[in-house]
Amino acid sequence: MERVCPLCPADISPASEGNQRVLTITMTLPVIAIVGRPNVGKSTLFNRIAGSRIAIVSETPGTTRDRVSVDAEWFGRRFMLIDTAGIEDQPSAEVQLWDEVRVQTERAIETADAVILLVDSADGVTASDFDAADLLRRAQKPYALAANKTDNTTRMAELYTFAALGMGEAIPISAYHDIGITELMDTVLAHVDDRFEDDTPDDVIRVAIAGRPNVGKSAIFNALTGEERSIVSPVPGTTRDTVDAVYEYKDNHMMFLDTAGLRRRGKTEQGIEKFSAIRTIGAIERSDVTVIVLDATEFVTAQDTHIGGFAQDAYKAGVVVVNKWDLRGEVDTTFEEAVVEIRDRFKFIPDAPMLFTSALTGRGIRAIPDAVRRTFSQFIKRVDEAELSRTLYAALGDRPLPAKGRRRPRISGIEQVSVRPPTFVITCKNPESLHFSYKRYLENRLRESFGFKGSPIRMFYRGGN
Structure with missing residues (x-):
């Protein structure tokens, strides 16, 4: 994972650098x-x-x-x-x-x-x-x-x-x-209004700030946007509707999606806990980049990895933020130990940027929008076709496929078919015979060559010669 050393001078909020609210968007899904x-x-x-x-x-x-x-x-x-x-x-x-x-x-x-x-x-x-x-x-x-x-x-x-x-x-x-x-x-x-609308501009980076209760999501949001968090519902009596605000930061528009409502209700059963995460799941699915906020005083919990799992399931890019780093003494964890532990627990989000912040003091907050921008650039990356083919054939040469067997697989080509996330189709004879470890090997070779740090990639294997 990329990481930002927590020992740098205290940062000021990006809001003080001229962030500007450009529009407000109401999005309601029945x-x-x-x-x-x-x-x-x-x-x-x-x-x-x-x-x-x-x-x-x-x-x-x-x-x-x-x-x-x-x-x-x-x-x-x-x-x-x-x-x-x-x-x-x-x-x-x-x-x-x-x-x-x-x-x-x-x-x-x-x-x-x-x-x-x-x-x-x-x-x-x-x-x-x-x-x-x-x-x-x-x-x-x-x-x-x-x-x-x-x-x-x-x-x-x-x-x-x-x-x-x-x-x-x-x-x-x-x-x-x-x-x-x-x-x-x-x-x-017949009982439900068809009232969903999304007039978000195409160039907006959608950012979901997700995490357990009391990890500092709202404080981070306030520090980033320069205003107090206010959840507004256009429909009286509801708790799921959100008003998402778009802000401009260094010529980029970012829309921060509300994830309020992710709540572990005491010692409730897993089913109830999962159910209370509905709004967080919805925000993650609408996002491009999910900022997963951890609490340095409790470090990585099972629920933190559950939230990361939601982002993985939805094929969204990820940034990991360890908030309250100024209180880390409560768990007696060094920076190096924290990096190793988080990388291990969030290995399903490869090379995600890892930031250490304090929303209370503003330390490290400035790095979040920059990390979001870098990760989003990986999420929408399109690879040159010739470079992609060369990387595939080099990988095949370094680790050849099995040469024996009637149903042995044979790979003949690769193409990138979409972004958000980067998606590739590999033409392969007998793809059902291709071992999952070889598929993982090919994904790792693509990552070594082209990055995709913090972004998932999807790979499909199409039968053919």
């Missing part, structure tokens, strides 16, 4: 939540609605990849879809109490513009269904009642039993078999 008791098929329905957008995987161990929300689209209508099923995936799920799921359900209903209440037609009406329906009624949020696993005539005939919930007529669906999903979504979206 939220639809799927709620219900455990094991009614919420995750299956979530994946059915989200489609391939949710199929993001990682081979890096030690980081959480379970997604609780996704920026989804249904026939041109954009919205954030929330799954509250995470608590079902915990160990000892058979002894989980409904009270734990109830906390998730209450939070989901509070956050959402519209709610899908999912019940199970195979089980019929249960006491937990009545409890969920009662929560939804008290919240007075628009909803649709969906009876999942209605995939035969017997269960269809028993749908009338759900009238006892007092939630109107249940829509018969089967998330697994893709039955009734269109009718369900038409019903839900």
Whole structure:
């Protein structure tokens, strides 16, 4: 990782160098939540609605990849879809109490513009269904009642039993078999305003400042922009809407995206913790560069790597900021030890710039916009085609592919197809036979030749001669 020595003189805020607010942008994405008791098929329905957008995987161990929300689209209508099923995936799920799921359900209903209440037609009406329906009624949020696993005539005939919930007529669906999903979504979206708009200029660098509570995100934001942090919602009663401000810094426009709301609620279960990160995930997915803020007094925690994992999943560039470095004595960590530890824990963000700051004194703050600019330049880097081919063939020459076997792979070319992040397609005969270690080797050779510091790169292997 790149790093900035914390022993330099105290920096002044970039805001004092002439930063200028140039415009304010309101961005609101409607939220639809799927709620219900455990094991009614919420995750299956979530994946059915989200489609391939949710199929993001990682081979890096030690980081959480379970997604609780996704920026989804249904026939041109954009919205954030929330799954509250995470608590079902915990160990000892058979002894989980409904009270734990109830906390998730209450939070989901509070956050959402519209709610899908999912019940199970195979089980019929249960006491937990009545409890969920009662929560939804008290919240007075628009909803649709969906009876999942209605995939035969017997269960269809028993749908009338759900009238006892007092939630109107249940829509018969089967998330697994893709039955009734269109009718369900038409019903839900009829309650949701299509009010998402994004008029951000194309040259703006979107920066998400993400981190655990009390690591100094707002203080860093205030120091960078030169004004007190103010979260403004154009819709009364909501907590998810943000007003993102664009600032000019050294001829670059940067929009700092709000990540307020990432909260670990005491000793809550993992599912609740993940659910409370919805706004942070949304901001990261909208960003180009994610600034991951750590607390020097607590150093790297599991939740810090979870946040870094969100950025990795979304293929966003990353900058690591260790804030409160002036208080580092509380953990008795030297600069060199900190660098080694952070590099090891965030190895899934290769060579990300690493900064040591104190938002309270202003030390190191000036380096953040410059690090963002450098990392963004790697995120949008396009490589010369001839240089790219030479690098590939040099890598093949230094470490030849296996020469034996009927299904041995053969690589014949490479091209860069896009940026944000840099994306490459390698033409390869029998790509399924190419070992993952060789794929990692090729990625490392590209990084050695062209940098991409702090930026992910994507590599696809296309079959062909």
